[in-house]
Amino acid sequence: MVHRFRTAAVLLTAVVVVSMLMVTCREKQPGEIRMGVIVPLTGAAADFGKWAHNGVDLAITDLGQQPPEKGRSYKAVYEDHQMDTKLGLSAFKKLVDVDKVDGVITAGSGVVLAIAPEADRTHVLQMNYAAVSPAIRKAGPYTFTLVNDGDIETDEIARLAYQTLGIKQMAIVYANASYGVGTKDAMTRSFSHIGGQVIDSIAFPENFADIRAQLTRLKSLNPPAVYFIATIKDSGRLLKQAGELGVKTQWLTYNAFESPEVINIAGDAAEDVIYTSSNLFDLPNPGGKAEQFLQTYIMKYGERPNLYAATAYDAVQLLALAHASSDGTGEGLQRYLASLKDYEGVSGVITFDEDGSVRKPVFLKVVRHGQFILYKPTGGNEKQ
Numbered sequence: 001m002v003h004r005f006r007t008a009a010v011l012l013t014a015v016v017v018v019s020m021l022m023v024t025c026r027e028k029q030p031g032e033i034r035m036g037v038i039v040p041l042t043g044a045a046a047d048f049g050k051w052a053h054n055g056v057d058l059a060i061t062d063l064g065q066q067p068p069e070k071g072r073s074y075k076a077v078y079e080d081h082q083m084d085t086k087l088g089l090s091a092f093k094k095l096v097d098v099d100k101v102d103g104v105i106t107a108g109s110g111v112v113l114a115i116a117p118e119a120d121r122t123h124v125l126q127m128n129y130a131a132v133s134p135a136i137r138k139a140g141p142y143t144f145t146l147v148n149d150g151d152i153e154t155d156e157i158a159r160l161a162y163q164t165l166g167i168k169q170m171a172i173v174y175a176n177a178s179y180g181v182g183t184k185d186a187m188t189r190s191f192s193h194i195g196g197q198v199i200d201s202i203a204f205p206e207n208f209a210d211i212r213a214q215l216t217r218l219k220s221l222n223p224p225a226v227y228f229i230a231t232i233k234d235s236g237r238l239l240k241q242a243g244e245l246g247v248k249t250q251w252l253t254y255n256a257f258e259s260p261e262v263i264n265i266a267g268d269a270a271e272d273v274i275y276t277s278s279n280l281f282d283l284p285n286p287g288g289k290a291e292q293f294l295q296t297y298i299m300k301y302g303e304r305p306n307l308y309a310a311t312a313y314d315a316v317q318l319l320a321l322a323h324a325s326s327d328g329t330g331e332g333l334q335r336y337l338a339s340l341k342d343y344e345g346v347s348g349v350i351t352f353d354e355d356g357s358v359r360k361p362v363f364l365k366v367v368r369h370g371q372f373i374l375y376k377p378t379g380g381n382e383k384q
Contacts, residue, residue, distance in 0.1 A: 035075070056315075058296065058300060096122050102323065109136065116140045120142050130311065146315060172226070173204065173229070176203040199221060207234065208234065211237075215245050227253065230256075239251065255278060279307040289344050290310070319333070
């Protein structure tokens with residue numbers, strides 16, 4: 001019996017020691033600025049997490065090479081939300097209550113929208129580097145967005161379809177998730193506003209194995225164009241299965257489409273897909289900070305950056321700048337960013353509007369011979 005009590009006491013002591021060590025590990029060092037990064041590190045949208053990880057780490061490295069100001073140092077704390085709103089909200093609460101972060105960097109429209117009320121309640125800034133749902137515009141004063149929302153991108157591609165390609169009717173195929181529904185509604189507004197007609201909208205589940213039933217329904221409509229909204233892997237599977245079913249149409253989509261993984265999955269079925277982009281690194285001479293970021297990124301990671309690596313980098317730099325330029329409280333950070341004008345980021349010039357959102361130039365790209373290139377009308381050669 002005595003032996004049992006001693007064993008229990010030893011185990012209890014060990015648990016207490018481990019708990020104390022865990023708390024100690026999480027304690028901030030003097031002057032340390034902690035940034036939570038809540039992104040999909042696994043699952044169907046893991047590429048977004050990888051790009052964010054690269055951009056954040058590069059920004060932390062660059063900040064560390066600058067002369068320390070007021071003894072500040074910077075640390076990123078990562079959490080994997082797998083595009084699940086409950087996981088994202090739980091991660092936010094843990095980062096705020098346990099890790100004592102000074103701000104969070106997020107992606108995924110559903111996750112951003114779920115976190116927004118808690119960001120307002122706790123006065124902890126949320127920097128959205130990738131989510132596009134138009135609903136985020138009204139998410140609250142502590143949510144700032146570094147990418148164009150769906151309305152801006154759909155306006156651009158609606159004009160291309162109606163005015164340049166002469167397409168008067170289209171169908172929409174979309175993921176049954178916040179970003180899918182929000183962008184579907186935006187495309188419907190954009191295309192209808194200029195005189196086009198959306199003849200049907202067809203939803204599918206995220207991370208699907210088979211959506212041939214939905215695609216068979218789509219094929220029966222024989223639409224001249226289809227706008228689709230999906231994650232990278234789902235985009236590849238959608239195009240592949242549509243190709244196998246013999247769906248013939250002009251495929252259109254938005255900036256989350258661009259990834260080599262799409263080509264790996266879809267193969268030739270991705271050919272001629274036209275999509276919107278705001279990625280400065282597609283342009284011949286991005287210039288300034290963007291050019292420097294481009295070269296540094298290639299040197300470190302062996303590949304060209306995309307928009308989301310750049311916006312994640314900018315999110316870190318803006319949080320650091322807000323700390324250096326304010327009293328460091330959540331309210332102070334929010335006031336500083338709300339008043340920010342014409343900041344030169346690596347993702348473009350950033351000015352937050354009254355909703356904490358940005359508007360950046362949009363241009364068009366297309367898949368040709370398995371490559372993502374700038375789109376140039378060819379005088380009617382596009383599939384219609």
